[in-house]
Amino acid sequence: MERHSSMRVGVYVDVSNIAQNGGYGMQYDILRLFACRNNGEAIRLNAYVAYDEEQAKTNYEYRNKSISFHSVLRDFGYKVIVKPVRWFTDEHGTRFGKANADLDMAVDALLQSERLDSVLLITGDGDFVQVVRALQNKGCRVEALAFKNVAHTLRNETDMFTSGYLVPGLLPYVSNEPEKSVERGICYSFHSDKKFGFLRFMKKMDGNLWITDSRKKESPYETAFVHASQFPPDLDWNTLPSRDLIFEFEKRWIEEKKGWQAENLKLIYSYR
Secondary structure (H helix, E strand, O other), X not given: OOOOOOEEEEEEEEHHHHHHHHHOOOOHHHHXXXXXXXXXXXXXXXXXXXXXXXXXXXXXXXXXXXXXXXXXXXXXXXXXXXXXXEEEEOOOOOEEEEOOOHHHHHHHHHHHHHHOOEEEEEOOOHHHHHHHHHHHHOOOEEEEXXXXXXXXXXXXXXXXXXXXXXXXXXXXXXOOOOOOOEEEEEEEEEEOOOOEEEEEEEOOOOOOOOOOOOOOOOOOEEEEEEEHHHOOOOOOHHHOOEEEEEEEEEEEEEHHHOEEEEEEEEEEEEOO
């Protein structure tokens, strides 16, 4: 059997699905680094993009932005698969466009998986559950990454699901106070009687994401103490702890305790 010194990785991105579901502005260079974090080599990087040729004929801003975006993707090593938007009219006379990339993405992943060890699907679409199973049966490790509106069936079927909100630098922070240190993480421990808990956030991307205990030096995570008063006022404490609630927060180093403290938490998204 042929041996490989690094893991052969394939990345398949449904660009429209991600952009419409919380991932607009995603950094594709960071995505590549995340996919290859486990000593991986990017063998396939496929980005499936919708392109409205009809709009491009009259809207030069749209055309130029699209061309520029495609060029950036290619600079990062992605193969850009353009899906023309097709226009239809329903029974009520309403005109709507479609540029579904699901079939192309599924077929490409299955065919190309023969030379891959790991596949990362960038989509939250539950229609990919059968594709995940097929890839796993062919011997591939299958992960998924998405932001909002992720099917529970897809999360449960993959070998690992990662919220794109939690990957450092993947989705830039929008802050009016850029000098403050901001993170995104989950509350993995909470004591309602004592009114405090702990947040976990990813500090680096490597192959040890399974080491969630931040006390271990191999762990890519860090922990921050949080007092109950720092959570949003309308949050039900009975929902904590939870891996499904993504918080954005400011962190402050407390010297006497040699640790981080989280402040001014905002609930970014709930996967419930």
